[in-house]
Amino acid sequence: MYDDTPAEAPLENAHEVGDGGGRLALVTGVSGYIGGRLVPELLAAGFRVRAVARRPEALRDRPWIGRVEVVGADASDADAVRAALEGVDVAYYLIHAMSSGAAFSAKDRRTARTFARAATAQRVGRVVYLGGLYPEGEELSTHMESRREVGEILLDSPVPTTVLRAAVILGSGSASFEMMRHLTERLPAMVCPKWVGNRIQPIAVRDVLRYLVGSADMPADVDRAFDIGGPDVLTYLDMMRGYAEVAGLPKRHVLPVRVMSPRLSSHWVGVVTPVPKEIARPLVESMVHEVVCKEHDIARYVPDPPEGLLGFREAVHLALERIQEANVTTRWSSASVPGAPSDPLPSDPDWAGGNLYVDERTTVVDAPAPVLWRVLEGIGGDRGWYSWPMAWALRGVVDRASGGPGLRRGRRDPQHLMVGDAVDWWRVEEREEDRLLRLRAEMRLPGLAWLDLRVESDPVGRTLFRQRALFHPKGLAGQAYWAAISPFHDVVFGGMQRNVKRAAEAAARREQSAAGATLVA
Structure with a gap:
């Protein structure tokens, strides 16, 4: 059932985008970092929201739970997905395994095809997918290739689709931010791989959310991918040094070397930061390439706010403020660890x-x-x-x-x-x-x-x-x-x-x- 209580103010996005007008938005991945933040933004914009979760009971403590319809469905179950998409105006596909293994890539492809077929059958008005920014014409990691493939699978369906491609997302609790934060805070001097010199165009999580919500209003003939990024293009080394300045830390000393592979780098990240190597490796592999937006066409459909997109330093300052105030609504760890048990404690006397x-x-x-x-x-x-x-x-x-x-x-x-x-x-x-x-x-x-x-x-x-x-x-x-x-x-x-x-x-x-x-x- 839906609750007609007015939606609470958005947690991470200070700018209103469009008007949901009571349209029905379906959100997958609601237990994850982005999905858990997108739901209150959609509510604040006037959408009705249907949240899809494999274990609906795990959502019951969310502050927005009384304002949404919760549907229990496994994304790999075609019948369940088709039923969940009935009557949906815009569907947000936020499902992606944080892994670099071939088995996960195959699962991602199957799940995306299942969703695309179900959205087509139910005549969903639009699908919106958040993928990764990647360079054209270069050999990609298994993880990045999988994200590219998922976007293409959704775009190949008859349903109008928006694919948003982002590089590093900066926000309190994001895996990318936590990795950068702990590396910088814990290591005043460090040896790093040469990819710390690659250029990256990070984006604040609140701007990602703004683009996601605004994508629901795109005309029906818009069926394409968009690069999304903040106003700053930096190297990872620039980002660590910039973080240190915003956080009030002494200058960090970094020596780039050529001998650290992504695998070795991810092990090092796993030792130094809370982000385990299984999650760190896909993040590291995405930074081996320069990931800079090639266009800003998204602004034709979701105009930039009057004060502009949030810059790197402002995004870091806002994230640290959220952490200090204990106001982190979702974290990278919100989603369960791949391969971790999920069975509840049974009450069976056997x-x-x-x-x-x-x-x-x-x-x-x-x-x-x-x-x-x-x-x-x-x-x-x-x-x-x-x-x-x-x-x-x-x-x-x-x-x-x-x-x-x-x-x-x-x-x-x-x-x-x-x-x-x-x-x-x-x-x-x-x-x-x-x-x-x-x-x-x-x-x-x-x-x-x-x-x-x-x-x-x-x-x-x-x-x-x-x-x-x-x-x-x-x-x-x-x-x-x-x-x-x-x-x-x-x-x-x-x-x-x-x-x-x-x-x-x-x-x-x-x-x-x-x-x-x-x-x-």
Whole structure:
């Protein structure tokens, strides 16, 4: 059902574009970085929005959820996609695997063809796709070639299509921005590959969103790709040095060398930044080429704002402001890690006994339930996990080395969580205010794992912290893994119980002291 409550103000785009006029816009990839930001922009422009997600329940904490129609559909399911596109005026195709493997490219092609056929069958008014900017006539990486192919597949359909081609997108939480930010902040001096001298035309995320929304109003005879970029053409070295200046950092010293391949560079990025090498490699491979807009024809249909497009320094300043204010609405980690488990915790009793290992602990906490909840909801990221930091750090390093996310993803918000948020190597699977936080592991494991954190009350009204670690092993390797880590549970999970209790009780005492001081005053 649609909610007729007025849409909230757009989060990242300060300029109105067009008028949706109640037209129906379908958005795929709503759990991703761009899709999650596009929805409120479309609502603010007057569109009705249908959000398509493989797991609709993962969207329920989004601030815009009551204003959209949510449809559960897998993009590879032709019947489901066709049903989702019924009655749609403009469809946004924001599906793309962040990988450079041939298998992902084949999947991208199949999914794009499925979508194009369904859009044709349902007589969708326009398809809009956000792809990558690439040079003509050069050999492209598997990742960039896949993005090019997807755009061509959509353009080859009878449905009028707009393909927007962007290079580096600058915005709080984007993978490109986070990679640049952490490289610059953590390395005052660095050896970099020669591609840091290639020219790039970055674009602010708010201008990307503006073009996406404005593309819905293009005339029916417009069926083409457009290069989109900001006003500045810079080298990656210029961007790092410019970031350092905006962030108030000392001058960065960079020595370009010729021996670092994209593969080696992506491993280095994976070590230094939160962005894992599997995501870093496609980003690095796209920078091997110079990616500068060859035209600005988009302005004929979506005019530039009166004050112009956002420049590099302004975009960096705005992104840092969002980060400092903890107002990052989506991050690169909003989308799940390729290959990570996505199965929710089953309630099937057949999982009992030997098929599901459980480490369960309960502690009485001398603090009000809401205080304990705030401690639990703030877990992970910079605050850590309240137990043996060295063990968590070592496990994170092992996970990164084996292709997992490790601990460096951090959190989108330092205090508040939503279902679907990434928290280090966990994903928020369930959240019930003041009561339950369930995290599903996305680390590399021979099985499936969850961490269940609950706030409860005993019969006499005391606050209880109940903690369960659950593990469903896969084969003998899973059984051996549980047996190997069990001796450390008292240190890790027992320590978490004790330290969370201390943190909640200390917070309660601080609140009581503050309340007492207020009364005295």
